[in-house]
Amino acid sequence: MAAKDFLPRAIPLVTVDPYFNIWSFSDHLYDDTPRHWTGHQNSMTGIIRVDGKNYRFMGLVETEREMYYLEPEPLRQLSVKLTPTRTVYTFGNETVELRVTFTGSLLLDDLDLMSRPASYVFYEVRSVDGQAHEVTVYLDISSQAAVNESSQTVLFGKDENGIYCGRGEEGMLTRSGDDLRIDWGWLHLAAPDHQYVIVNTKDKKNALSGSPYLHLPKFTKLDGCLSDRVHLEQEVREGIPCLGCLKTSGVDGKETMTGLVILGYDDIHSIEYFGKQADAYWKRDGRSFDEVFKKAIDEYEAVSARTQAFDEELKKEALVYGEEYYDILCVAYRESIAAHKLIEVDGEIRFFSKECYSNGCIGTVDVTYPSIPLYLKYQPKLVEGMIDPIFHYAAGDDWKFPYAPHDVGQYPLANGQVYGYDRKTRVMQDYYQMPVEECGNMILCVAALCKAENSLKYAKKHKEVLNGWTDYLVSVGWDPENQLCTDDFAGHLAHNCNLAVKGILGIAAWAELLRGLGETEKADSYRKTALSLAETWKEKAFDGDHYRLTFDGEGSWSLKYNLIWDKLLDLRIFDPKIAKTEVAYYLTRMNPYGIPLDSRCDYTKSDWEMWTVMLDDNEEYRNQIIHTMWEALCSLDRRAPFPDWYHTETPVAECFQNRTVQGGLFIPLLNW
Secondary structure, three states, X not given: OOOOOOOOOOEEEEEOOXXXXXXXXXXXOOOOOOXXXXXXXXXXXXXXXXXXXXEEEXXXXXXXXXXXXXXXXXXXXXXXXXXXXXXXXXXXXXXXXXXXEEEEOOOOOOHHXXXXXXXXXXXXXXXXXXXXXXXXXXXXXXXXXXXXXXXXXXXXXXXXXXXXXXEEOOXXXXXXXXXXXXXXXXXXXXXXXXXXXXXXXXXXXXXXXOOOOOOHHHOOEOOXXXXXXXXXXXXXXXXXXXXXXXXXXXXXXXXXXXXXXXXXXXXXXXXXXXXXXXXXXXXXXXXXXXXXXXXXXXOHHHHHHHHHHHHHHHHHHHHHHOHHHHXXXXXXXXXXXXXXXXXXXXOEEEEEEEOOOOOOEEOOHHHHHHXXXXXXXXOHHHHHHHHHHHHXXXXXXXXXXXXXXXXXXXXXXXXXXXXXXXXXXXXXXXXXXXXXXXXXXXXXXXXXXXXXXXXXXXXXXXXXXXXXHHHHHHHHHOOOOOEOOOOHHHOOEOOEHHHHHHHHHHHHHHHHHHHHOOOHHHHHHHHHHHHHHHHHHHHHHEOOXXXXXXXXXXXXXXXXXXXXXXXXXXXXXXXXXXXXXHHHHHHHHOEOOEOOOEOOEOEEEHHHHHHHHOOOXXXXXXHXXXXXXXXXXHHXXXXXXXXXXXXXXXXXXXXXXXXXHHHHHHXXXXXX
């Protein structure tokens, strides 16, 4: 039971994909303007007028802090509650209560629904004092969500679903990057039974100035205009133009007021896949955005019921490990999924991650590897969609190495690996590769996928490539020389014991896949090799009461999170006493905000911490990891969507945020 209310440093609002991805970076929804996961403003404003008096419940009217403006009084936030698919805010005073629910349709068992480019904002107003009150609710989203930089211009329009703004196909898929937002396509707002308005900051300030009342006639209206495009073009920084809507009704002791706002984004083409502009999954079979968005509008009640049912199901499972674990998953679920983009290429799905604030690579193997527990549990087909691009790239002429690639580009351009690529010489630098890391990752991902699907079909399809990568691991994987691993922020490291575990288990996992494919002799040979290497590992890594960071690093230690696959895949390669010894030692290294990744520094990674929880059935260790992670999530010095890399002695977050790897926090629920 959490001793205090759960209040993460950033709270998900709109979570669709890496571009349409908006969070509250404040404790109260009205303390600051909502922001894109990168921290750049994607402002949204919410105002409620009760009996002629205005209150603010979301964002700011004036988003520029240097511009002095006395904001409308906030309607006091009473609570914020998170579930895996929803964020629910409650506001109120002595006369009314306002509940605002942000819902994403991210249900992994329904890829049509999961990929739908829409997000819901539902509100309900009720009378607290039992008296009758006239209420107007106003809500908007700014055109900042349709540009990368505020110096860019946008066009506005209205169609049969609602109103929209954006830049169309201008600049579409022409650049890649990490700290980058979409600047093509169309941002949409639909609000049945509402009046639509297009306003800027000046309009809102003028409407609110001089008195505490919101004068609706001063808003720019688009009543009756159903043309494809309104000839209104504006530079975003000139007033921050917004798509807005408002509704007026009465409430009393019996009647409540409700409203639904649907936000959507038509990105036209989503990803460049090896030179071809590829569309989002929701566009398959010739579906148009208007058609899909209309369906999102019509199906809100059904979607809401399904998401609530899923939330309850997940909550029941998660509470086996306590309320704090469930709280953690409530942030991790949307964060992980919406840092991906689901597309379809030639009838097959591709599920692309963005390596957020870590170079922005697309389809990174060592981001896929920690992410997969969530997807193995709810939709293994998406794991195929993560690793298919790597196999496609590795089989082509451009990849000339005997080991697996690191990535297939930089989001949203999946045209080939960029990590370690020298743009001047056009040469892939071997020094910056992760040979053992990525070979082990790919083999273990395939093994986990085959177990989740109860089928060897995928392993058989890629047998030739996997054979080659396994042979590479046999040659160097058990004692890697000076190589990078996924924890590359810590630098190169020779004789890395945890990386060696991955290499050895990669060999063992492929042995068992080959056995299932009927190649018993080859399987026996690989397994014998893995068992022998595991014995050597045990002898060389042992350091008294734990196992070392490096084979030659006396007194060093590290989290051996890669050992988890020996247990989950039932490989039985390493002595089970190793995991017990390690977990017992980790308890002696616990800090207020978790256990360090290794003996070099006090920082940790949330995904790897949670993986170590499953190494041994040690309830004390599990509870401490979950509690310290919960504390970090609520206490980190920097507001950002759940960073996975942070310090454990003091709650200082490093640069990573909005990370797909938080899918790894679901590993206790695999039940394998």
